[in-house]
Structures are given as C-alpha cells and as structure tokens.
Amino acid sequence: METKLIIAIALIISVVLLAAKLFQEVSTEQFKEGKYIHINSVVIEFNKSNANVNVEYRISPFAEAYIFLFGSKHLEPKMKEIFADFSDVKILKIGSYSASLLVSNISRKNDQFYLHESRKFDVQPDILTLVYPDGTKRNILNTSSTPNTFYT
DSSP states (O other): OHHHHHHHHHHHHHHHHHHHHHSOOSOGGGGOTTOOEEEEEEEEEEETTEEEEEEEEEEOHHHHHHHHHHOGGGGHHHHHHHTTTSSEEEEEEEOSSEEEEEEETSSEEETTEEEEOOOBOSSOOSEEEEEOTTSOEEEEESOSBOOOEEEO
C-alpha cells in the first residue's frame, strides 16, 4: 500500500511540474535569487490607522506542486516575511495565487490627518496600489517600499 501511495505522489508531482514547464505563463527570471514567489500586485486600502491588503502572486512550479499537495497554509510564513517591516499583520485568507491581510497600525493619527511612514517589502511587487479612504487611487510601479503619505 505504501509503495502505491509513493508512486502516485511522485506521478502527480511529475505531471504538475511537466505541465508547469510546458504551459508556463511567466518567465523563470521572475523567480531569481532562489525566491519561489513573484508578487504581481499589492493593493493597500487605508481605513483610518489600519489597512486591508490584497496580494496577487505567482509561485514557482515546484512551489506550486508543493502547495497542491500540502495546502496553501504553507505560504503564510512567506507572507509574514514579505510584510515583516509592518508592525501588526494578520492573514485573513490565503490561496494559491492571492492573499488578503489586515495590517493594524499601518498609520498614525496626527491632528486631523493620518500619517503613513514608509515600510519596506521583502519581495518587490510589480505594482503597488494605494487606495485612500476617499476612494482615490495611486499606482506605483516596481517599488520596494510604500511611500510616506498622509490622508484624512
């Protein structure tokens, strides 16, 4: 019984890796320096001193096979590592290609404004979108950190 299970798992991993290699939508250059995750976009929606953060990403074919077999919960440490410079990060939902986070105390109140001081990302996103409470959006391409900003 154990031999059949091992062969089945090896076959599944082989098929997933072969399919990923043949039909890969992204270049393996995106996974350079040993990193298995590429951040497509980060959307930060400010809400007073907190923020909802949505992250869309691609993972390497090997990581994809691992997540397929063992579940996306294994991506949680990497998400926390990416947002390590942020003080209080809670993962609300995580999947194979996206995650939703709640970042508490991302900004501090100063008189009638909220001030957000720059924070670094561990992995550089292709696009960072800041959504302010009034609904305005600001897109920033290929940045390694959030900008200093204020909002009401």
